[in-house]
Amino acid sequence: MNPKILTILDHYYPEGHPAREILLQHSRMVARKALDAALQIMEEGPDLNFIAEAALLHDIGIGLTHAPGIGCHGKDAYICHGFLGHDILKKEGLPRHALVCERHTGTGLSKEEILKKKLPLPQRDMQPVSLEEEIICYADKFFSKNPGEAGREKPLAIIRSQLARFGDHQLERFDSWHSRFGGTKVKSAGKASWNEFDLIRKLTADKKDPVIPVGPGDDAALLPCLQRPVISTDTQREGVHFLRNWMSFEELGYRAVMATASDLAASFARPVALFVNLGLPPGEREVDILALQQGMLQALGETGGSIAGGNICKAEVLCVDLFMIGEGGEIFPRRSLAKTREGIYVTGFSGDAAAGCHALLSENRKGAEVLIRRFIKPKARFDAAALLSDAGVRCLMDISDGLAGDALHLAKASRLTLALNPDDIPLSPDLLGYASRCGKTPLFFALTGGEDYELLFTAEDSVAEKLSTKLSGITRIGTCLGASEGNITGLPEWATHGFSHG
Structure with a gap:
């Protein structure tokens, strides 16, 4: 949009x-x-x-x-x-x-x-x-x-x-x-091309995980004892979050899991169990639903965790609702814990996924393949989260609504003014090239786009300097100033909001 x-x-x-x-x-x-x-x-x-x-x-x-x-x-x-x-x-x-x-x-x-x-x-x-x-x-x-x-x-x-x-x-x-x-x-499309109970049997066959005492197949799941349970949920709805001609069912399953898992990464939590609720339109092919599951399993192979249960029902459009439970660590970072004079940092590049989505919407895919891939197959940054946790970072969130919107969320939660320097925001060569071809400033995508799933955090500069020796690709983009109702300075006038899924 x-x-x-x-x-x-x-x-x-x-x-x-x-x-x-x-x-x-x-x-x-x-x-x-x-x-x-x-x-x-x-x-x-x-x-x-x-x-x-x-x-x-x-x-x-x-x-x-x-x-x-x-x-x-x-x-x-x-x-x-x-x-x-x-x-x-x-x-x-x-x-x-x-x-x-x-x-x-x-x-x-x-x-x-x-x-x-x-x-x-x-x-x-x-x-x-x-x-x-x-x-x-x-x-x-x-x-x-x-x-x-x-x-x-x-x-x-x-x-x-x-x-x-x-x-x-x-x-x-x-x-x-x-x-x-x-x-x-x-409503008149007739019977679905899948049978609920047959499909559930196929989805749960040979999918037992010894870590989950009682998983798919029973009325409820029994999870291992969790000392610090952390919970995340997310939705992928056809027509709102994706269109069918954008990606395969396998890619959709992968993307859905990564989007849900990203919030656990930003909470320093380890995924344990995933619950999947599928709304399936009549006529949906069983082979496509199984491909959707394969994409989820591929993502879980990278993030950790197992499918522990779920539900299937008929729906007017394809809808994938995920509920993920993880085990938290010693630190539970929060967006409300930024401190005055801390630096504001991001991992990776900003705006690539938004540019990929723009290329899909505008059907301007030529030369945008890398950006489209960043949108379709995002990565939850558990690698970076582990190092940030070890460094004692306490103010952290993932970037799912664009830098402008998420920085404002952080500023309001911490009741601080954040001074951002747009010139320091890391932009990939692919984004710079695409923005030039379509006549937009690359900051348009970085500030107001969404779904990069990189991490936005605050830290003392000395902490960030030590981090940079272990974690490449972190960039200082601003400074936390004094107390306020939660404001952002330094941004262009048009960048007053982030991406909305509503």
Whole structure:
């Protein structure tokens, strides 16, 4: 996702804006619903990345309207928020996103309707035209921003009743969309090509680990006695975290485990047991599910730990939920333990995975193979974590949301100001080359991208100097300053946030 999207939201609805939380909650729910709808018709080629971006911005104009019940204290009537949002996004250089704004009222408004009802709107057609506009308009109907209703999906009967008040044509258009986007294809897809119990037997056959007293196959798992149990969880959801044409099932399994294990590495913990919950769409092939497991086993071969159990159920899209338990060490590092005058350090390069994701989204893969590999097959840095633990480092986190976002998390938790020097951020030759070819600053990927799974830590310079003799590739990128509410200095104005999975 283009980080500019979140920058625009933060600019027009900064922290403290009375409509911010309602807008963000509503927009995220519409985005998720729209992506689910798009996945029903993948054969029609919906632009998933655009859908996610435009859904987050579709109500950007509400702050200019008079709707005090949801924190909007502008002058215009609420029905104007669509074309007002259009004007905002057009000015921001997003003309395609702008059209979504003005074409999502009801199921769309024709010029004739606007004139007939004397609506305070520009006299032009405001009906969804593109597939993506239709999907977002459809998804928007399921959620209200009114207090007491926000956060809950409306029943279909309520939506139809509300639309019917504005004419049969509104209801007919929605019903047509619902037959396409509403999951009927999934529900009528017939039996899955896998049998739950047969598949479980195959997934658990010959997978016993003597370290796990009772593993897969029983109602619950019995783990060895852990003195300092450390727990991590993560999700890989189709349409949110990955697309099928990006990677193989084996690569997806590998990536899912590494993403989950990275939090244990950043906690100085040793993986012991992994629990896997799979949501599988009807028609998913058994051979692909077994390949997914092979990827997980490959990753566990590198991180340590074993699959100790899990669950399988039908789902509309492929979803991999992982829950990992590990044994902690003598030190449990925390992002709240940074100290004034400590240096701020990172391992490895920053931004490679984000650039790889960008190459996949933009279908600009030529010359980006190394970056794509960094996105698809990340490494949890247990090697670096072991040395940091031995050195007594106590403030540490993995970089999964981009340097800007994660540094801010650390600053707020430690209640310090962090002074970062962007010129010192380590950037790989592959990233520098790719950024040059696509016309972006490489810091765009390093600061606002995500999922590098390198480590961000603070330490006294003398400690870091000793570390550098054992651990190559650590770089000082800033200094911890005095107490504050948690601020970052030194970053470009556009780098005020990190990557979001929402």
